[in-house]
Amino acid sequence: MELLMPGLGLIFWMTVAFGCVLYILRKYAWKPILEVLNERENLLANSFKDAKRVEYEMSQLAAVKTEKLAEAEKAREEIIARANKDAEGIVEEAREKAREEARILSENAEEMAKKYKREAMQEIRDQLSALSIDLAEKILKEEFSDKQRNAVYVSKLLDEVALN
């Protein structure tokens, strides 16, 4: 029966001791420990959240990057295509121009040639006429007697020259 009899002194001292333990531990042990545990868990949770967010953002960025890259690629191709086209156009134009110029040049040259030829013909004609007069004079001087024959001859000569 002694086992079940509570003792006044023990109850008193136990209350005092446990009360003190409770007070001291509450203030100097559990408060800092629980605070740190709580903060650490929050930190961890937030870190995970941040990591997840960053990961998501990174994936978003990657998507944007590929998109931009594709766009740039397309733009580049377009630019190149346009440049090629432009270059072709320029070349064609230049060719066209050159052709035109060549044509003009050749036309000019032809004209010039014709002009020179005409002038030359004129000169030849002039000289021929002078020469023929000269010749005629000489012939006239020499063969004044054989007038008929001379005339035929002269005409024949003239024809030959004209044919040339």
Added chain:
Amino acid sequence: MYHQDDVIMNIADKQKSAHYPFVTLILVLAAMTFAGVNDVLGADEPRVELPGDDTDLSLMVGEDIDDAELSAPAFDARKVIVDHVLDTYDWHLFDIGDHHFSIPLPVILLYQGQFHVFSSGRLTTGDGIYRGFRIATEGPRKGRVVRVGDDGITPDLQASTIYDFSITKNVASIFIASVMICLLFVSIGRRYHKGGVYTTPKGLPAFFEPLIVFVRDQIAILAIGPEYRRFMPYLLSVFFFIFFNNLLGLVPVFPGGANVTGNISVTFVLAMFTFFTTHWFANREYWKHMFNMPGVPVFLKLPVPILPVIEVVGALIKPFVLMIRLFANITAGHMVILSLTSLIFVLGSMSLVLGYAISPLSIIFLIFLNFLKILVAFLQAYIFTLFSAFFFGMAVPKASH
């Protein structure tokens, strides 16, 4: 603290180094018990005294045999066991021959409005009577200080009440355990305070942090719910207080060995703390449920308040059950260990051969039981804390109910 760490390490390292301490323990216990058995048979050779629960058992056996001249029951196991689980005025350490070595503790008595403070040595040595007080050897106040009657020997039954505030063995043990717990956890707390959020648990914090988290997650949050925070200091304190005192009770030498958590006064105070904490934090709804239960017929409340009475009785039974459970479990554990030890001496007093024969078996069971008691030390601390948390959870019911 050293012993406790050892015990704790035993749990932690049980897998790793199970064999070596196990064998050593068997040998030590065997040596102790055989020394005791020899004593029973009156061998006068010098006895090697080893500190432990059972060393003074052997002495008692010897005395009993001397007194009873080998006729009556030589070994009163019941007396030995009950004496060992009870509180005492001095802290018995060991005996060498007929000399008791014990630490005298202060006896503080309030008698007729006057304090009497003296050493317990005055009551345990000589005729055991000092200033008219003595420790009763029988009667309803057996083992407690009583007033001596006119004849100077027998207790005075008509004397006015003695208020006994003595620092008994259990009180001293509580003080030691309290100081140890405070030093330990305040140092851990300081480390956390210094380290802040980035404290990495190393050493002691690494061992205790999982337990603290266990109390929080598996006890407080589980049983109380979202309002667990304000109960955490109490739950943690009560958990570690019981756990430490349970473990200290398993250590057979000073400063362990006191049956603190197996004492009804101690468990009564702990249960009262739970009771008052419950009702201090109880909200309106709890009181309403107690005195004016909603949703039940009026005749259960008026004119005879059947339901309120049942509720009040229930509220009182809860801490009572806490008190009995812890007390009974720890005391029963101590008793089983003492019984198994006593078995050797009971049989040994009948026949030397029997004593020798039973001791290895007894020792194996004792080792098993000691490991079991380490588990029980944790389990009872857990159960007390869990049930306290459940009562708090009832006092602050969740909104949806």
